[in-house]
Amino acid sequence: MVLDYKKIMAMLPHRYPFLLVDRILSVEPGKRIVGLKNVTINEPFFQGHFPGHPIMPGVLIIEAMAQVGGVYAVVSDEVGEDKVTYFVGIDKAKFRRPVVPGDSLRLELEMVGVRRGIYTFAGKALVDGKVVAEAELKATFVDREG
Template identity: 45%
Template sequence: MTDTVTVEGTEATGRTPVADIDVNRIMQMIPHRYPMLMIDRVIDILPDESCTGVKNVTINEPFFTGHFPSRPVMPGVLIVEAMAQTAAVLVVQTLGPDAEGKLVYFMSIDEARFRKPVTPGDQLHIHVKKVAQRKSVWKFSAEAKVNGVLCAEATYAAMILDEK
């Protein structure tokens, strides 16, 4: 007998959810490395649809030394980068091994809103949904939450390059 995982929407789409993806596998999938790797894990992946990235925010992050020494706050632009990296993992998981390690470039960032500061000790959950895809251009919407509270949101488009 095998265990089954039920994810909301699976019955309607027929897509099978993927198990958690750890940081070692993430580094095989996308080219980012410390200090620019902004996600530690990807969970709740539904290929070609959605996933959730997890960032464990620690005081050891290099940006906290200057942003801001008296009240450390994760820069909004890096939260958006975490959204993009989470989406890149979704793209690779959707396209398969041939997409691993390919570069993905932002094309647009729209409707970015920052609602609440993200600080050391927070665990950021980045919920990404695919909005559209046309050839190598993908569009996403994302929300970043800490303990279920919305901290940031954005829609953005990115292009995956054919060369590595």
């Protein structure tokens, strides 16, 4: 299953400049999801992080992983599109190397489990097959307002 940005936008409330997933490359309901973020020099965060030495902030790499997890929950029929994702925990986060303009960030999340409405994912971000960041993400889903 491949999803483009239009389908992703139908599932997530995020919009420019905070939508950090360009495409979903594959989904295995109950198991894993793989997303893609193409990092360009036009990203608004590069203006201040850092002038003359652009590096994607680690927290935004984690956020991109979380957005892929939100798509997973909708596509897997775990939650409806009327829900919004709330982070409840980030554990074991590690940043292995900088992500720079021109990188294609492959975001791989494996479903670890669900307990009392808390979903746990093991996430990795890769560039050219090398891990650049990893974390264990925990999220819950609440009703959208409005």
